[in-house]
Amino acid sequence: MKQTVLIVIVAMLALSKTYAQGHGPLFGLQTPTLAKGGVDFNAAAMSLGTEYGQSFMLRYIWSYGVTEDLQLNITTPTVINRLSDPPRTRGNSNMPANGDIEASVWYRFFSNAFGVGKRFESTAILSVSTPTEKTRGQTKVSNSIHGAISTGYASRTWYAWVGGGYQYYFEEANDQVGDLPYASLVIGYRPNIFMGDYPKPDWRIFVESLAEFPGSDTFEGQLSPMDKRGKKVMIGPSFLGLYGAWGISFGALFPAYQEVNQGSNEKYRLSINISYWL
Secondary structure, eight states, X not given: OHHHHHHHHHHHHHOOSOOOOTTSOSXXXXXXXXOTTOEEEEEEEEEEEEXXXXXXXXXXXXEEEEXXXXXXXXXXEEEEEOOSSOOOOEEETTEESSSOEEEEEEEEEEEEEETTTEEEEEEEEEEEEEOSSSEETTEEOOOEEEEEEEEEEEOSSEEEEEEEEEEEEOOBTTBBXXXXXXXXXXXXXXXXXXXXXXXXXXXXXXEEEEEEOOOOOEETTEEOSSOOOXXXXXXXXXXXXXXXXXXXXXXXXXXXXXXXXXSOOEEEEEEEEEEEEO
């Protein structure tokens, strides 16, 4: 845990111009997209702890708003400490929680604004990724494709997003990393004290949850003897603070339910973003 705190502090000092992901959650799927012509750079410090060790990683995301409903992203990692056999998961809607380099397209295909500051919207996500390591556990890892859909409601006080996704890894030399179906649910609240406009600070509180159902790896053409099929439900708080062009978001997820055959049980997931956007 001391290492985790150190990584977070280093990230906060070193990442001076970054962008938090819009006005949305930290771990779950979301719907906001950049304005037309908008460009941002987002950096995050991430840690995942299991019964066998901890991973530490910095991630950087470059995003561009082609239109107000179409956004392009690319994310790259700096892995500080890698688990030899990490749990199969995602950091959030455009951030793999492993050493993958990923490019994604977000398309907000539905948006309905009503009332004062209220809207319903839905966004589809399509991603492709390539790994930065050759194996995960004993299984050789290849490129993957990921798709997801999220629908949400936002007002000046309350927020909610629900979504689901699926990540598929291609075969590599008769090995194949198992797939990852997952779903997320996020509820957010903005206290009345933060309703004022800039230069008043603005804070939002979220309760986030993820349900994941990873499939088994294939090793040398056969189902891996280390069968990792199982179920996980993670839940925890996150916070988003905005001040002018700056933002910070941080939070943690903890296991509410785990059923893992041969994989390692998780203890926590941590993430922090420090942000600046144009």
